[in-house]
Structures are given as structure tokens and as C-alpha cells.
Amino acid sequence: MEKDEKKEVFDVKTKDDEPYKRYDWREKLKTRDEKIKYLKSALRYWYSNECYGSEKSN
Amino acid sequence: MDKDYTASIDSATIDLIEKAKKEEIETIFSRAEEIKPCPIGVEESCCKICAMGPCRLPRSKRESRKERTGVCGATIDTIVARNFARKVAAGVAAHSDHAREVAETFLKTARGETQGFSIKDELKLIAVALDFGINVDGKDTKEIAIELGERVLEEFGKQKGELTYIKKAPVSRQEIWKRLGVIPRGIDREVVEIMHRTHMGVDQDYKHILLQTTRCALADGWGGSMISTELQDIMFNTPVPVMGSINLGVLKEDEVNIVVHGHEPLLPELLVLATKDPELKSLAEKVGAKGINLAGMCCSANEVLMRHGIPCAGNFLQQELAIITGAVELMTVDIQCEMQGLKNVAECFHTKLITTSDRAKIEGAIHIEFHPDKGLDTAKKILRLAIENYPNRRHNVYIPSQIQETVVGFSHETINYLLGGLFRASYRPLNDNIINGRIRGIAGVVGCNNVRTTHDLGHITLTKELIKHDVLVLTTGCAAMACGKAGLLVPEAAKKYAGPGLSEVCEAVGIPPVLHMGACVDNSRILIAATAMVKEGGLGNDISDLPAAGAAPEWMSEKALAIGHYFVTSGIFTVFGTTWPTLGSDKVTEHLFHEFEEMYKGMWAYEPDPIKAAHRMIAHIDKKRKALGIDKTKERVLFDMDMRRSLG
Numbered sequence: 001m002e003k004d005e006k007k008e009v010f011d012v013k014t015k016d017d018e019p020y021k022r023y024d025w026r027e028k029l030k031t032r033d034e035k036i037k038y039l040k041s042a043l044r045y046w047y048s049n050e051c052y053g054s055e056k057s058n
Numbered sequence: 059m060d061k062d063y064t065a066s067i068d069s070a071t072i073d074l075i076e077k078a079k080k081e082e083i084e085t086i087f088s089r090a091e092e093i094k095p096c097p098i099g100v101e102e103s104c105c106k107i108c109a110m111g112p113c114r115l116p117r118s119k120r121e122s123r124k125e126r127t128g129v130c131g132a133t134i135d136t137i138v139a140r141n142f143a144r145k146v147a148a149g150v151a152a153h154s155d156h157a158r159e160v161a162e163t164f165l166k167t168a169r170g171e172t173q174g175f176s177i178k179d180e181l182k183l184i185a186v187a188l189d190f191g192i193n194v195d196g197k198d199t200k201e202i203a204i205e206l207g208e209r210v211l212e213e214f215g216k217q218k219g220e221l222t223y224i225k226k227a228p229v230s231r232q233e234i235w236k237r238l239g240v241i242p243r244g245i246d247r248e249v250v251e252i253m254h255r256t257h258m259g260v261d262q263d264y265k266h267i268l269l270q271t272t273r274c275a276l277a278d279g280w281g282g283s284m285i286s287t288e289l290q291d292i293m294f295n296t297p298v299p300v301m302g303s304i305n306l307g308v309l310k311e312d313e314v315n316i317v318v319h320g321h322e323p324l325l326p327e328l329l330v331l332a333t334k335d336p337e338l339k340s341l342a343e344k345v346g347a348k349g350i351n352l353a354g355m356c357c358s359a360n361e362v363l364m365r366h367g368i369p370c371a372g373n374f375l376q377q378e379l380a381i382i383t384g385a386v387e388l389m390t391v392d393i394q395c396e397m398q399g400l401k402n403v404a405e406c407f408h409t410k411l412i413t414t415s416d417r418a419k420i421e422g423a424i425h426i427e428f429h430p431d432k433g434l435d436t437a438k439k440i441l442r443l444a445i446e447n448y449p450n451r452r453h454n455v456y457i458p459s460q461i462q463e464t465v466v467g468f469s470h471e472t473i474n475y476l477l478g479g480l481f482r483a484s485y486r487p488l489n490d491n492i493i494n495g496r497i498r499g500i501a502g503v504v505g506c507n508n509v510r511t512t513h514d515l516g517h518i519t520l521t522k523e524l525i526k527h528d529v530l531v532l533t534t535g536c537a538a539m540a541c542g543k544a545g546l547l548v549p550e551a552a553k554k555y556a557g558p559g560l561s562e563v564c565e566a567v568g569i570p571p572v573l574h575m576g577a578c579v580d581n582s583r584i585l586i587a588a589t590a591m592v593k594e595g596g597l598g599n600d601i602s603d604l605p606a607a608g609a610a611p612e613w614m615s616e617k618a619l620a621i622g623h624y625f626v627t628s629g630i631f632t633v634f635g636t637t638w639p640t641l642g643s644d645k646v647t648e649h650l651f652h653e654f655e656e657m658y659k660g661m662w663a664y665e666p667d668p669i670k671a672a673h674r675m676i677a678h679i680d681k682k683r684k685a686l687g688i689d690k691t692k693e694r695v696l697f698d699m700d701m702r703r704s705l706g
């Protein structure tokens with residue numbers, strides 16, 4: 001975890017039109033390329049081109 | 059009259075039960091005192107599938123006979139297995155018909171044929187499109203969504219092959235299912251086949267009936283429920299941490315209160331949108347209200363709570379009580395878990411009860427049918443009706459003061475992100491903390507409320523016992539709401555209730571020891587989180603290798619049985635409380651409780667005492683830790699700053 005990211009989780013600003021606190025980390029991913037790259041790394045368990053972890057040998 | 063402290067552990071609930079008694083209003087609590095469960099039905103020793111019966115086969119009456127059989131010769135084992143299978147099929151049908159409605163709305167939205175809906179989450183859209191083998195290169199969002207909507211709808215009527223999501227499971231789990239011949243072909247087909255096979259004189263081998271029961275349940279967990287979750291995320295956003303509040307105290311004395319109750323988040327999403335309409339806001343002021351207060355009930359509540367922070371008025375057994383406050387102008391109900399008793403309670407007050415689904419009417423309720431092409435208009439019409447009803451409050455209004463803050467919205471994607479951040483998102487830190495013993499294991503605590511047991515007691519006793527022993531709890535449905543009311547869904551709960559290891563990890567990551575993962579269809583998120591843990595490595599090759607267990611201590615609905623059955627047959631030891639529906643047959647019970655472990659490496663258990671249930675789960679977790687060779691007690695090392703950083 002990036003040092004500063006954690007702090008934000010429960011210390012977020014309330015948006016003007018939303019009466020609640022919300023930590024939308026997904027807003028950081030802007031472009032289609034960034035999103036696909038994120039899927040391939042963060043959710044590599046399904047979206048990486050290579051088998052991963054416990055299924056490496058399969 | 060003394061307060062009945064056996065009805066609930068929640069004082070807001072007890073107060074309103076008292077109010078109902080004083081005002082002589084019938085509720086589920088008073089009806090349950092008058093109607094006791096049928097002793098033959100409770101163990102499912104009764105068959106009524108043909109007109110030669112019903113054949114009632116209680117143990118005591120037939121002890122002298124060699125075998126308990128119906129008029130047709132059906133054994134008690136066949137009868138109990140058939141009853142169990144039909145219950146599971148009904149649960150699967152419920153989740154999957156919800157999924158169908160969502161899928162149809164999704165496709166219409168993609169084609170621009172709905173009002174108020176949009177494709178909000180492109181990241182999830184791409185992920186699900188890739189799951190369905192759709193090439194996303196060079197296609198815009200609309201094209202991908204249309205292709206996906208069409209593909210998803212095929213899952214329901216497919217006759218051959220395998221459901222698409224089956225391949226998301228760990229490879230070794232898929233092999234187990236393949237070997238046993240239980241991979242679902244199409245969602246509807248598996249439900250229909252159960253209804254056929256349990257018709258009079260068809261499948262009369264209890265083990266064979268239970269194989270199809272498994273195939274049907276898997277069509278829910280890895281089919282209908284998973285489809286609902288994923289498409290709802292695309293349309294309404296994947297949950298991220300949100301602050302919210304819970305319990306009947308969220309209702310407001312000086313505002314127009316609208317309670318959304320049920321399961322499909324479609325209309326509730328638009329009601330959220332409609333509350334921002336300036337015209338409706340000023341209409342509310344005109345009738346003397348300070349604002350419009352939308353609150354949720356049951357799984358509709360979970361959906362809007364985790365996506366918008368909309369307050370949650372309570373779980374299943376609190377639905378009538380919300381109206382008994384006298385402060386609810388209108389309650390909408392769509393599908394599932396809505397008691398018909400609501401209508402009588404609403405009639406005692408000014409509350410308008412509105413049914414909104416074309417599949418579910420309640421005699422005497424107002425029916426305003428929701429159709430996605432005019433969705434926002436319908437939402438506004440309903441809000442207007444509520445606002446205009448505000449001056450009609452006629453009773454003593456009593457809103458309990460109980461209200462509890464919660465942090466919800468822990469989708470598996472968010473957990474993955476919180477553990478590693480944007481550039482190193484991963485389940486690795488969770489696996490490492492299980493391996494090093496700070497976290498003993500993972501438990502899913504899910505399911506309903508049941509008036510035959512003290513409201514919320516099972517959920518809270520079991521959950522507290524688990525976290526005290528360093529088991530991280532993932533929760534959904536009414537169980538999640540019970541945890542919210544008890545103050546377990548806030549990060550501070552870790553210090554207060556969790557064991558030292560779990561508490562340390564929660565503090566380092568900044569999460570509660572009990573993670574709210576959503577509504578009952580979102581149990582599919584637990585399957586995916588478990589799969590990610592397996593695939594990450596270090597905890598075996600299959601879900602059944604994980605130090606993990608499941609529980610539904612206060613279950614009551616057929617959907618809970620469907621969920622339990624897909625948990626078990628996905629490799630998770632699962633304990634149900636309150637009652638168990640196969641006790642009429644020793645063979646069926648033995649098969650589900652013991653022989654299933656050989657077959658699926660996961661099995662059912664029944665334990666009504668929540669402390670004992672927790673310890674059975676912990677014993678199972680310890681057994682799995684031993685098998686993985688991670689059972690040795692390591693010297694506990696406290697986190698220093700570097701270690702906290704390296705957690706990700």
C-alpha cells in the first residue's frame with residue numbers, strides 16, 4: 001500500500017451533492033489503457049496472460 | 059407488560075415490539091407465539107407431491123415398521139432429498155430471476171432504452187466482457203455493453219456446455235465438479251430439471267437427487283447471483299468504502315420517510331436519484347417536511363447503503379416495525395422476503411405500501427409497476443405520493459434513538475486494492491498474514507433473520523467469537539446488517555472485539571474486523587475473494603484448502619439453502635443454525651454432513667448454539683492450517699512502521 005493512500009480511506013471529503021463519505025479509489029484510473037493494465041496486474045488471477053500463483057504449473 | 063428480551067438483542071426492535079403490543083397490532087413476533095412449527099414438517103418427513111398423499115412419516119409413529127415409506131413406496135430418504143432439492147431450486151430460481159431482470163435492464167440500458175440508468179463502471183464492464191470472451195479492442199463502451207448483455211442473457215437458456223463463470227473458479231475445483239458431473243449447463247435448465255426429477259415417480263435415489271441439487275446450486279453461486287452482482291456493479295458502480303448508518307433511528311420525525319424494501323436495486327437506484335429533484339424537494343417543504351429521507355430495508359438496503367451511503371433502517375425482522383414507528387409515509391417492496399403481514403400493519407397507519415414488480419403483488423397494496431424505460435418517472439411518482447402523504451401522519455410517532463455508524467462497501471476488488479494500493483493491489487498480504495498466523499482464517503457469516511430464534515443473537519454471538527479468535531469475517535445480507543447494528547462494521551471494532559493478531563492487521567490496513575460485502579446475491583463476491591486467495595498461492599490449490607468456513611446462524615429462506623449448498627460444493631465447510639431441513643432422514647443428513655467431504659471437500663453442519671458453531675468453524679480452520687503446515691505457533695512480532703508499509 002502506498003503510504004498516503006491508506007490515510008484517505010476513512011478520512012475522505014464529502015462531495016457537495018452527496019451527503020455521505022465515500023472513498024472511490026477507482027476514480028484514479030482514467031483511460032481505457034490504464035484500466036486494462038490495472039486488470040492485468042491487480043486482478044492478474046483472471047486477466048493476466050500467464051497462469052498465476054497456485055496455478056502456475058497448470 | 060414486561061418487555062420481551064428473548065425476541066431480539068436489539069433494543070430498538072424490543073421497543074417497537076412493545077409499541078405494537080400496546081397498540082394491538084399483529085406482527086411476526088406475535089404470530090410466531092400463536093403458530094408453532096409443525097413437528098413433521100420441520101424435519102421434512104412429509105411428502106405432498108401427489109394426490110395419494112400427503113404422506114406423513116414421523117419417526118415416532120413408524121418405529122415398529124422396518125422402513126418409513128409413502129403410499130407409493132418412496133423411502134423417507136427420497137422424500138427428504140426431494141424436499142431439500144426443491145427448496146434449493148426455489149432459492150436458485152429467486153436469485154436467478156433477479157439476475158434475469160438485471161440482465162434485461164442492463165441490455166436495454168446499453169441500447170439506450172432505459173430512463174435514469176447508465177453504464178457507470180467501465181473498469182468492471184471491461185473485466186466482465188473479458189470473462190465472457192468478448193474482444194474489447196477498438197470498441198466503445200456501448201458496443202461492449204450490448205455484446206455483453208446479449209451474451210449474459212444466453213446463460214439462462216443454455217442447454218449444453220458450461221456456464222461461463224465456472225471457469226473463474228480454481229482449476230482444481232473445476233476438476234472436482236467435472237469428475238462428479240455437476241457443472242451447470244444453463245441456469246433455467248438446472249432448476250427445471252430439479253422440478254422434473256422430484257415429480258412423483260422420477261428420480262428416487264437420494265444421492266442422485268442431491269447431485270442435481272448441487273448442479274442447480276452452482277448455477278446460482280457461479281451463475282445467477284454472480285451475474286446480478288457483476289452487472290449491478292457495471293450499472294451502479296463497484297462498491298468502495300462508504301460511511302453509512304443503520305437501525306430504526308435513521309428515520310426522521312420531521313422529514314418524509316420512504317423505506318425501500320426488497321432485493322433488486324433497480325428502482326432504489328432511481329429513487330436515490332429522484333430525491334435530488336428540486337421540484338420534489340420544494341414539494342416536501344410545501345407540505346411542512348424538512349426534507350426527503352430515503353432509508354433501506356433488507357437487501358435493497360445493502361445495495362443502496364454500499365453504493366450511496368443511504369441509511370439502513372434494519373434487517374428482515376424489522377420490516378413491520380419500521381412502519382410501527384408511525385413515521386413511514388411509504389414503503390416500496392419488489393421481490394423476496396417481503397412479509398404479507400406488512401399490508402395489515404400499514405393499514406393501522408397512514409403508510410402507503412407499494413408493490414413495484416410485475417412478479418409480485420400483495421393483495422390490498424397499491425401496485426405501481428416499475429419498468430426501466432420509464433424508471434425515473436416511476437421513481438418520481440412514488441416519491442410524490444410519499445410527500446403528499448406526509449400531512450396524513452395520524453399516530454403517535456415513536457422513532458427509537460438507536461443508530462450506529464458503519465463502514466461498508468468491501469467488494470473483492472476494494473479488498474484487493476486496500477491490501478496493496480493502486481500499483482501493488484494483491485491478496486498477497488492477506489495470504490501472508492494467514493500463513494504467519496496473525497489471521498487464523500476467514501469466515502463468511504451470511505443469511506437471514508428467523509423469528510424462531512432471538513433476532514440478531516446468532517449473528518452477533520458467532521461473529522464476535524470468530525473475530526475474538528482472529529478469524530476475519532466477511533458478511534452479507536441480514537447478517538451484515540446485524541453486525542452493523544452491533545458496531546462491528548467500523549475500524550474501531552478491531553481493537554474492541556478482535557484477537558490481537560487480527561486487530562493488528564485491521565489497524566495496519568485501516569479496515570473493520572468484519573467486512574460488509576453486500577446483499578445476498580453478493581455472496582458470489584465471497585467465492586471470488588476465496589478464489590483470488592487460492593490463485594495468489596501459498597494456501598493450497600483449491601478453495602477447500604483454505605482455512606475458511608461459512609455460517610448462516612439465523613437462516614430462514616430457501617435462498618439461504620441455495621447459498622449454503624453452493625458454498626459447501628465449492629469446498630467450504632458451512633454451519634447452519636436455528637433448524638435443519640433433513641433431520642427426517644439419517645441417510646440424507648449423513649450424506650450432506652459427512653460423505654460430502656469425500657466428494658466436494660466441503661460439507662454441511664447444523665449447530666443451533668452460535669458459540670459451539672463458531673468453535674466448529676475454528677476447529678475446521680485449524681484442521682486446514684495443519685494440512686497446509688502453517689499450524690505451528692509462531693512467536694508474535696509486533697508491527698513496526700517498516701513492516702506496516704511492507705504489508706502492501
Ligand code: SF4
Nearest residue numbers: 105108111113128130
Ligand atoms: S409421491 Fe408417494 S410419498 Fe409422496 S405423497 Fe404421493 S404417494 Fe405419498
